[in-house]
Amino acid sequence: xxxxxxxxxxxxxxxxxxxxxxxxxxxxxxxxxxxxxxxxxxxxxxxxxxxxxxxxxxxxxxxxxxxxxxxxxxxxxxxxxxxxxxxxxxxxxxxxxxxxxxxxxxxxxxxxxxxxxxxxxxxxxxxxxxxxxxxxxxxxxxxxxxxxxxxxxxxxxxxxxxxxxxxxxxxxxxxx
Numbered sequence: 001x002x003x004x005x006x007x008x009x010x011x012x013x014x015x016x017x018x019x020x021x022x023x024x025x026x027x028x029x030x031x032x033x034x035x036x037x038x039x040x041x042x043x044x045x046x047x048x049x050x051x052x053x054x055x056x057x058x059x060x061x062x063x064x065x066x067x068x069x070x071x072x073x074x075x076x077x078x079x080x081x082x083x084x085x086x087x088x089x090x091x092x093x094x095x096x097x098x099x100x101x102x103x104x105x106x107x108x109x110x111x112x113x114x115x116x117x118x119x120x121x122x123x124x125x126x127x128x129x130x131x132x133x134x135x136x137x138x139x140x141x142x143x144x145x146x147x148x149x150x151x152x153x154x155x156x157x158x159x160x161x162x163x164x165x166x167x168x169x170x171x172x173x174x175x176x
Contacts, residue, residue: 040117040125043160044153045110048129052108058091060084068154068161075166090176096136104175107132107143123155127162133175146171 047066054062064071064084071080078086094103113129128150132143151165 040122040160041115044115044125044127045113047153047160047162048108048113048127049110052106052131055087055104055106056102058102060087060091063087066160066162068156068163071161071163071165073165094176101136103136104144105134105136107134125153125160127151127153130170133172135175142172144172144175145169 051063051066054065061084064080064087067080067083069080071083072078073083091102095101096103108129108131110129113127116126118124118126128148130146130148133145133147134143138144147167147169149165149167151162153160154163155161
């Protein structure tokens with residue numbers, strides 16, 4: 001082995017540190033690669049979870065992020081930007097006066113999502129998921145509003161995006 005320019009070999013501590021750092025980088029790369037290799041159904045289920053989390057965080061941007069640029073909601077005939085504006089309005093007006101927190105939470109369980117892929121088109125999927133809206137701090141287990149969302153997802157630039165959606169009220173009434 002040729003000694004470094006300083007005339008000294010690296011200390012054992014430095015060698016161990018470099019080895020440890022390299023090991024951590026390799027483990028992190030493997031972890032990220034495995035995350036990228038999620039099957040399509042799991043990716044779509046994670047979109048459901050992310051949208052529910054964004055609603056609970058009162059993030060209009062987070063709610064519409066998984067939507068395609070040409071997204072269309074069929075019940076009220078909304079596009080992506082109109083939906084974002086409506087959500088932003090809800091998130092601003094539906095606040096508790098006492099502490100300013102968002103009054104509502106939604107429960108969307110990814111395991112309850114039904115994902116179907118049409119024959120011959122691996123870049124399209126049909127997705128249905130129930131969602132339950134609860135008033136934060138209210139007593140009881142009954143949701144204020146229960147709906148079933150149905151949508152079509154398409155792979156856009158390698159990522160799944162929702163392109164169409166609609167909903168049907170299962171129980172209760174819309175509180176917004």
